[in-house]
Amino acid sequence: MASRNVLTASDVTIEYPAHSVSPSHVAVKGFTLTIEPGEIVGLVGSSGSGKSTLAQVASGQAALKTGSEVQPRIIGGSLQVLGYEMRTIRRNKLTEFTLGVGYVKQDAGTTLTPNMTVAEIVAEPIFLRDRKHDRRDAGLKAATLVDSLLLPVGTMLKQPHELSSGQRQRVAVARSLALDPVLLIADEPTAGVDVSVRGQVIDAIAGFQRARGGAALLVSHDLESLRRAVDRIAVIHEGVVVGLGDIDEVLDDPRHPYVAELARETSDSEW
Numbered sequence: 650m651a652s653r654n655v656l657t658a659s660d661v662t663i664e665y666p667a668h669s670v671s672p673s674h675v676a677v678k679g680f681t682l683t684i685e686p687g688e689i690v691g692l693v694g695s696s697g698s699g700k701s702t703l704a705q706v707a708s709g710q711a712a713l714k715t716g717s718e719v720q721p722r723i724i725g726g727s728l729q730v731l732g733y734e735m736r737t738i739r740r741n742k743l744t745e746f747t748l749g750v751g752y753v754k755q756d757a758g759t760t761l762t763p764n765m766t767v768a769e770i771v772a773e774p775i776f777l778r779d780r781k782h783d784r785r786d787a788g789l790k791a792a793t794l795v796d797s798l799l800l801p802v803g804t805m806l807k808q809p810h811e812l813s814s815g816q817r818q819r820v821a822v823a824r825s826l827a828l829d830p831v832l833l834i835a836d837e838p839t840a841g842v843d844v845s846v847r848g849q850v851i852d853a854i855a856g857f858q859r860a861r862g863g864a865a866l867l868v869s870h871d872l873e874s875l876r877r878a879v880d881r882i883a884v885i886h887e888g889v890v891v892g893l894g895d896i897d898e899v900l901d902d903p904r905h906p907y908v909a910e911l912a913r914e915t916s917d918s919e920w
């Protein structure tokens with residue numbers, strides 16, 4: 650019977666194949682996680698722990714890589730996203746797949762198209778899906794998203810170079826939500842965003858997804874900004890899940906030294 654989960658990772662192992670002088674490298678080892686419809690899950694871990702690799706593979710972006718780019722590949726276990734097995738997904742299915750999965754890549758704010766306005770950038774996915782889509786409706790959608798990510802309405806007519814890095818990052822997030830994704834995978838969505846509004850931006854993303862029954866996997870090394878918004882966290886360390894569940898339960902009963910370290914950092918920052 651087909652799973653009702655939007656994401657089911659069972660013992661997934663992901664490798665970067667050998668390239669030029671670099672040997673192959675296993676970045677994610679035996680990763681297991683499920684995300685149900687409407688669930689907001691945080692993926693937390695230190696630098697190099699495998700978060701971006703997972704995000705790229707689960708969002709279909711790794712499979713979209715071409716030419717000389719090194720594509721991480723699943724070499725063990727199973728990763729099902731919206732019913733597609735990512736280990737074997739065919740290239741001709743990726744367009745259909747990515748209509749249901751929003752993706753914010755790491756540093757997404759730095760790669761916005763320079764000569765487009767924010768309104769055009771945010772609404773573009775709507776016209777890529779259906780070039781005859783009603784312009785007024787798409788404009789309204791873009792304005793609603795820009796507003797919900799706490800950007801001033803005047804931002805709509807600006808171009809990326811007129812914005813701060815944190816504002817650009819929020820534009821990238823707004824764009825990723827334009828197609829009402831069933832699952833949003835966001836890799837450090839608040840990178841560069843002012844500390845004072847990071848929590849609110851995460852709350853806005855979670856609120857937008859929850860309101861429509863959408864799910865999210867929010868990747869971050871900043872546990873504090875995720876705390877209010879997520880239903881559960883998965884803690885990853887050197888490619889392995891070392892903590893999974895309700896955020897307080899995971900931190901109150903650390904089963905791994907890295908989780909204990911995270912719990913200590915979190916309690917220190919509360920003073």
Ligand SMILES: Nc1ncnc2c1ncn2[C@@H]1O[C@H](COP(=O)(O)OP(=O)(O)OP(=O)(O)O)[C@@H](O)[C@H]1O
Pocket residue numbers: 665671674675676694695696697698699700701702703719755870
């Ligand atoms: N193109 C690549 N080729 C080989 N190894 C890679 C490649 N990209 C990443 N890695 C390795 O895979 C592992 C996981 O990297 P990844 O970027 O997924 O970690 P991360 O948790 O997202 O880190 P960060 O928080 O710094 O972004 C690291 O050991 C990294 O060096």
